[in-house]
Amino acid sequence: MMQEGLKLIHLESITKKYRVGSTSVDAVTDISLTVRKGEIFGIIGHSGAGKSTLLRCINLLERPSSGTVNVGGVDLTKLTDRQLQKERRKIGMIFQHFNLLSMATVRENIAFPLKLAKLSGTEIKNRVDELLKLVGLEGHGDKYPAQLSGGQKQRVGIARALANNPDVLLCDEATSALDPQTTNAILSLILDINQKLGITVVLITHEMQVIRSICDRVAVIDDGQIVELGDVIDVFLKPQHKVTQDFVDEVSDSAGDLGQLVKARSGRVFRVHFVGELTYEPILYNAVKKTSVQFAILQGTISRMKQTPYGELIVELIGPDAEIGGIIDRLKQDGLNVEELT
Amino acid sequence: MSFENVRWEEIWEASKDTLSMTVWSLAFTIVIGFILGLILFLTSRRQLLEQSIVYSVLSFVVNIIRSVPFVILMITIMPFTKLITGTTFGVAGTIPPLIVAAAPFFARLVETALREVDRGVIEAAVAMGASKWDIVSRVLLREARPGLLAAVTVTAVTLVSYTAMSGVIGGGGLGDLALRYGYQRFQTDVMLVTVVLLIVLVQLLQTAGDLLVRRYSRK
Numbered sequence: 436m437m438q439e440g441l442k443l444i445h446l447e448s449i450t451k452k453y454r455v456g457s458t459s460v461d462a463v464t465d466i467s468l469t470v471r472k473g474e475i476f477g478i479i480g481h482s483g484a485g486k487s488t489l490l491r492c493i494n495l496l497e498r499p500s501s502g503t504v505n506v507g508g509v510d511l512t513k514l515t516d517r518q519l520q521k522e523r524r525k526i527g528m529i530f531q532h533f534n535l536l537s538m539a540t541v542r543e544n545i546a547f548p549l550k551l552a553k554l555s556g557t558e559i560k561n562r563v564d565e566l567l568k569l570v571g572l573e574g575h576g577d578k579y580p581a582q583l584s585g586g587q588k589q590r591v592g593i594a595r596a597l598a599n600n601p602d603v604l605l606c607d608e609a610t611s612a613l614d615p616q617t618t619n620a621i622l623s624l625i626l627d628i629n630q631k632l633g634i635t636v637v638l639i640t641h642e643m644q645v646i647r648s649i650c651d652r653v654a655v656i657d658d659g660q661i662v663e664l665g666d667v668i669d670v671f672l673k674p675q676h677k678v679t680q681d682f683v684d685e686v687s688d689s690a691g692d693l694g695q696l697v698k699a700r701s702g703r704v705f706r707v708h709f710v711g712e713l714t715y716e717p718i719l720y721n722a723v724k725k726t727s728v729q730f731a732i733l734q735g736t737i738s739r740m741k742q743t744p745y746g747e748l749i750v751e752l753i754g755p756d757a758e759i760g761g762i763i764d765r766l767k768q769d770g771l772n773v774e775e776l777t
Numbered sequence: 778m779s780f781e782n783v784r785w786e787e788i789w790e791a792s793k794d795t796l797s798m799t800v801w802s803l804a805f806t807i808v809i810g811f812i813l814g815l816i817l818f819l820t821s822r823r824q825l826l827e828q829s830i831v832y833s834v835l836s837f838v839v840n841i842i843r844s845v846p847f848v849i850l851m852i853t854i855m856p857f858t859k860l861i862t863g864t865t866f867g868v869a870g871t872i873p874p875l876i877v878a879a880a881p882f883f884a885r886l887v888e889t890a891l892r893e894v895d896r897g898v899i900e901a902a903v904a905m906g907a908s909k910w911d912i913v914s915r916v917l918l919r920e921a922r923p924g925l926l927a928a929v930t931v932t933a934v935t936l937v938s939y940t941a942m943s944g945v946i947g948g949g950g951l952g953d954l955a956l957r958y959g960y961q962r963f964q965t966d967v968m969l970v971t972v973v974l975l976i977v978l979v980q981l982l983q984t985a986g987d988l989l990v991r992r993y994s995r996k
Contacts, residue, residue, distance in 0.1 A: 494904055516908070523906035534901035537995050538919045547915070548905040579995045595905075605904075 443602065443635050444470035444493060449502035451488050462488040463499070464659040472602075475629050475636040477650035477667070479643065479682055485659040486639040490605055493637060494526045495519060507602055524552055527596030527634075531608035533588040535580040541567070541591050542576040548598045566594040570624065586617035593624060597634070604628070606638035610645060622648050626741075643682040647671065647740050655679045668740050672708050672747075672772065687736065693749065696733055697776045702753035704733065705763070708772035714744040722765045728754030749776070782964040787954065792974060794868050795950035798940045799978075801868075802875035803933050810880040810932070811925075813839070814887025815913065821888075825899075825909050839881040847878050847939050851946055871948035875939050883932045890924030891917055923994045930986025934979050941975060951975055 451463040463485045470476045480486040491497035492504055495511050504511045509522055535544050542563050549559045567573050570590040580588055589609060596604055606625065610618040626649045629636050640646065646653050646667055653670050655663040655678055662676040674680040697704045709718070714737060723730055734749040752759045766773050817835055820828040845853070851874040855865045862869040894917055902916045918925075941952025951971040959968025 496900060496904055520906040520908055523904060526904070528901070528904040530897060530901060532895075532897050534895065534897035536898060536916065536920060537895070538922055538993070547902070550915070551905060551907055551911060581995055595901075 441472040442469045443472040443507060444468075444637065445505040446489075446492065447503045447505070449489065449492050449499045449504070451485075451492065451497060452500040461659050463492070465502075466656075466659075466661055467502075468654060468661065468664075470603075470635060470637055471652075472635055473629070473633055474651040475626070475638070475649050477646040477653040478637070478639045478656055479641065479646055479653060480639075480656035481641060481678075484656045486656050487607060489656065490607055490637065490639045493603075493605055494523055494528060524548065524599045525601050526603045526605060527599070527601040528605040528607065529589065529592040529596050529609045531611050533580070533585075533592045533612075535588060535591055535595075537580055540577050540579055541572065541583070544580070544591055545594045545598055548595060552599055562598060563594075566598060569597070569628075570594045584617075585613050586620060589613065589617075589621050590624070593621075593628070597628065597632070600632075602635060604634050604636045606636060608640060609638065611640065611642070618645070619648070625649060643686045646682075647686060647738075649741055651741070655682065668710060668743060668745065671740060672710070672745070687747075693734075693776070696749070700733070700751050700777075702731075702751045702777075703756075703759060704749060704751050704776045706774045706776055707748045707750055707766065708745070708774075709770075710745045710772075711743055713770055714746045716769075718766065718769050718771065719748070719750065722762045722769075723752075726754065726758040726762060728752050728758050728762060780966045780970070782958065782962075782966050783970055788951075788967075788970060788974070791949070791951045791954040791971070795937070795940050795952070795975075795978070798868050798871050798875065798943070798948070798950055799933065799936050802872050802879060802936050802940075803929075805872070805876045806879040806883050806932060806936070807929060809876065810883030811887055813880060813884035814891065815917075817884060817888040818891040818917075819913075821892075825912065839884055842877065842881045843885070847874075847942055848945055850874060850878050851943060851948075855946075866947045867949045870946075871940065871943040871950075874943070875936055878939060879932055879936055882935065883928060886928035886931060887925065890921045890928055893924050894920040923990045926986060926989045926993060930983060930990070933982045933986070937975060937979055937982065 446466060446468040449463055449466045450461060452459045452461055466489060478486045478489060488497050492499050493506065495504065499512070506522065506526060511519060511522060514522060536547065539547070545563045545566050546559050549562055554562070563576070567576055570593050572587060572590050572594065575583065575587065580591065583591065604625070610621050613621060622645060625636060628634055638645065638650070650667050652665065653667050654661045655670070655676060657678045663670055663674070663679045670679060671683060674683045707719070719730065730753070731751045732748055733751055735746070737744065737746040739745070752762065763773050813835070817832065817839070818824060819826040820832040820835070822829070842850070854874055854877055858865050858870055858873040861873050864870045898920060899912060899916060902912050907915065940948065940950050941955070944950065944953035944956040947953065951974055955968050955971040958964040959971065
């Protein structure tokens with residue numbers, strides 16, 4: 436995971452107001468945000484939370500009412516129309532509903548931004564061939580969007596967004612209109628592009644699954660404000676805000692009400708988190724084996740967050756308190772995160 | 778029925794007049810009406826050149842012209858017609874009122890066709906760094922093509938019926954023939970022939986238009 440990298444995008448005190456009749460409504464209120472070069476940054480929120488407006492402020496599809504937008508060292512809010520058009524070519528964008536030209540073939544769609552950049556015919560042809568290959572659509576170049584599946588349409592969208600070798604890829608709910616399998620395929624394509632081409636990705640979604648699969652950092656947005664921001668793994672394992680907890684619960688595999696379960700047990704119940712290679716070590720067994728304590732696993736998950744394995748166990752320990760205390764200390768020493776639930 | 782009154786030479790001349798009035802007025806209507814329709818679309822709310830005053834004024838003028846019946850409009854603008862073509866009769870004298878009547882009609886159809894273009898596609902083009910001109914020429918014209926072709930077809934058919942009406946002021950063409958012989962001299966056979974020819978013309982236009990629309994539809 437990326438630590439303090441170079442900052443590529445910096446939003447400073449962004450507020451976006453809309454007029455609704457005679458009153459003014461804030462879609463985004465005073466948000467400041469930095470995206471580092473090369474990371475995949477996720478913004479999650481419920482519909483109407485302002486995430487879509489925030490994303491559109493990055494390429495000024497929405498002009499903020501106040502605040503500045505700095506991408507790659509350029510303050511976009513200060514540019515003329517023509518300068519802004521040029522800067523936008525360095526910021527690719529893909530959309531929930533793909534937004535392809537329905538009257539143009541796949542090739543023509545991908546060539547669109549290249550024509551805007553005034554490349555020659557041969558350059559365009561070669562680049563389109565490369566892009567078709569990159570997104571796995573060789574042989575589909577002469578089809579029209581209506582002849583493609585949703586996943587294929589999004590691949591065209593991605594190829595089009597990457598045509599001018601952008602520094603940034605903005606993803607506007609890019610997988611929300613796709614089925615789960617296609618979603619995974621598109622997410623791995625985005626991850627692949629991020630890793631191979633080093634393109635910084637900013638995505639918005641309302642699905643925690645998307646954040647968990649590919650994001651490095653996440654901002655949780657609610658009612659036009661960022662309520663939580665951090666590395667995905669931290670936000671995931673220790674959600675602080677109610678909205679974040681709801682999102683995390685959506686993807687946790689817990690069966691039923693944990694409180695009920697804990698009450699029904701006679702022993703002490705602990706939640707144990709482990710991250711990284713620890714996940715696959717026999718730590719719990721090692722800690723318990725020389726004591727008289729017995730354990731029962733009440734619930735458990737082992738999964739991956741991007742490339743990092745992580746696990747969560749709900750464990751009941753039965754035995755003398757002193758020994759249980761020793762086990763907990765040992766687990767903590769091994770780098771596990773332990774929390775008593777009883 | 779015998780066709781004793783029908784002078785085929787005259788019918789042929791009248792058909793040519795109807796065709797030439799339709800073609801010329803359609804050409805000008807398309808150019809003027811398209812520009813009007815494009816301005817209406819672009820200046821309307823939440824569009825690229827949103828200008829509520831321009832939109833309201835233009836929209837008002839278009840509505841006024843469209844609410845005047847064609848026969849009345851034709852007579853009202855006679856001085857204007859004379860100024861442009863030097864006559865208010867025949868083929869030349871009919872084309873200006875045809876354009877004045879049809880251009881606002883076509884403009885509304887163009888506005889509607891452009892409004893059908895997916896907003897998301899326009900947004901994507903803006904995000905890719907397209908200028909307003911790029912969006913008009915590379916996105917709107919392309920995406921609205923089936924709708925625009927359908928609009929041209931409807932307008933062409935409307936123009937045929939307008940040319941027939943122009944017979945009232947001596948406009949020439951098949952309508953004029955039907956009026957002078959069929960109506961005023963009770964020569965039903967002439968009336969029948971002209972009506973059949975008009976029907977054939979309208980059918981041909983509509984069929985050609987439908988074929989083009991289908992040829993360019995991708996949805």
